[in-house]
Amino acid sequence: MELAAGADLAVRRRRNGRVVAGVAGGIADHLGVEVFWVRAVFAALTALNGVGVIAYGLLWIFVPQRVTGEPGEAPLKPRERQQAVGLLALGLGAAVLVTLLTGAVSGWIVGPMAVALVGAAVVWREADEAQRRRWRDGARSGVLGKSGRSTLIRIAAGVALVALGIGVLVVTTYQLDQIQFTLVAVLATLAGVALLTVPLWIKLVNDLGEERSARIRTEERAEIAAHLHDSVLQTLALIQKQAEAPREVRRLARGQERQLRDWLYGRDVGDTARPTTVSAAIALASGEVEDTFAISVQQVVVGDCALDHNLLAMVQAAREAMVNAAKHAGVAEISVYGEVEEDGVTVFVRDRGKGFDPESVPEDRHGLADSIRGRMVRHGGEAKLRTSPGEGTEVHLEMPRKQEARS
């Protein structure tokens, strides 16, 4: 047969327009000819001592199916299906007839073999029915999908037919009273079933892998879509509504950016409510200040360690320092730098704002004295302040990492 132009694609069994397993359709697609002719050739080959059946079976096993959703597949027309079934029956009938006429195998063996063949066909067909159902049910189903009663009945019927066929074969060959031959019949049946189901297992393993990776992809996509919908799209909608309020827009955008970053780069995701490390706690505190005061907090943390009682107090003090800067410094950005070392943790909170004269802070303003310095000292650390009017403010916090402090 001559290759048609554009037939450079690998052979793929059809998924949609198929009667048995899509082998003929796949070959027709590959060669660029009418599927009818391919089926006719298979039927004709079947007449030649069943060569067509064997060829078809081998192609079924070794030619992979098309990937789901691949374009260029027309569904099967009812007339075409009838035609194909007719060709199939014709081929099998011709095979039986040819065998009978040539006498290559005696007539009494052909009848049972035909019965066995029909049984085999039922079981083989069932393999792909089960697959189709699995794909349809997608993620929910396991290896065999929802194995309904009809599946079982059909498999059982197939097996029974095989058993019958082989049993009759054995029984007619030998005498009924020869009990050991009944055993042989049973064993032969079992062997027949095993043989019949081999392709099923091979295909099962192949298709399962393909299906699983497809499912994982789908699930990932669904998760990303859900996340983007819950976060980014909602925020964008809010921003459009608030377009007249730049401060609010900035706050929304910043909060959303932070959330998306956490999610993309896997920083303390899912643990934002109760951070367990110093870096996560500082990130959370910075985020809260950003959200509350609509300013930007540039935070850098080098190293990391688990959060304990003292370090938590330190992060709270740092948060207070950020709040002070956000409220009083009159700047759009604060820098926070944390460094975790062997013997201690250091945090700097800095702004380039207006600064102040520490001496002039009124007595009733307890922010710095209590929330920052007092808190640090109570937990065994210390706080230093560097500021002067016009020079910005820097709060320097230090907490030793010894375990001797109260826990």
Added chain:
Amino acid sequence: MTEGKRVRVFLVDDHALFRAGVRAELDSISDEIEVVGEAGSVGEAVAGIGHHRPDVVLLDVHMPDGGGAAVLAQVRTALPDVVFLALSVSDAAEDVIAVIRAGARGYVTKTISSQELVRAVVRVSDGDAVFSPRLAGFVLDAFADRPGAAPIRDPELDLLTPRERDVLRLLARGYAYKEIASELFISVKTVETHVSSVLRKTQLSNRYELSRWASDRRLV
């Protein structure tokens, strides 16, 4: 860079909207900078940079078909005079370190203010390195001597001097060069020298942390 001459800048970013925004900002804010061209893909960038011979390329780290590192790999040997400044929204150490190791002379985030971006462009065009606080943090992290770290093979490249460490810490704390200089009682020129030296070490060192970050992005 001689005085009075404008810095010729080429923009590489796969988001046309972002390119337009940066271009408008740079054009309106400063006479020091002239945007000579832009590109939205690695291929366009390689061709455009070869054609325009800009002084500075503003390079997006993340792009389809390889990103900023791919552009650097294809252009840098042919045009050693072109300076690259990475511009990214990425927060991941491996992205940042990878593009620095591929040859960029600095890294700034896309949220940088226009004035600071202009300053950064002018500074890299003068041959300096530009470290955003975040990059300074990553480099400090990579060069930290934590217990159980891989042995140091080349002290010249694998260790930072105490002074370089001080400079990096101040950078990470958000200090400008001038502020660092007065804080450490050194000249701005010395600060620049330290930062350039840190950049060189970051690019050339085979320290485990750095090569790990880079190899995560299939570089080096």
